[in-house]
Amino acid sequence: MFLNRRGGRLTARAIDQLLDELAHDADLVDETGKPFASTYTLRHNFNTNLLRSDVDVVVVAELMGHRRLDTTRLYTLPNHIDLDTAVTKLPTHQ
Structure with a gap:
């Protein structure tokens, strides 16, 4: 469903990292910095x-x-x- 820059499948780890970055950018983290997403x-x-x-x-x-x-x-x-x-x-x- 999600593709990397080379057109291949994103790994589960890459998706987790992307979600972490998006959550931090949107300030969707708890008091310890753990993302809600x-x-x-x-x-x-x-x-x-x-x-x-x-x-x-x-x-x-x-x-x-x-x-x-x-x-x-x-x-x-x-x-x-x-x-x-x-x-x-x-x-x-x-």
């Missing part, structure tokens, strides 16, 4: 945003390159808002 947070947000947009989990797993849905699930644990939204979708008898 990482490849993990990007993958997590990618997965979560797709699922919250009602993309089927099987499709998300395929996009992520996961062979098992359990792997996809690790990136997409629901928060309180997700749980509240799910409960509001329950049918009620009126």
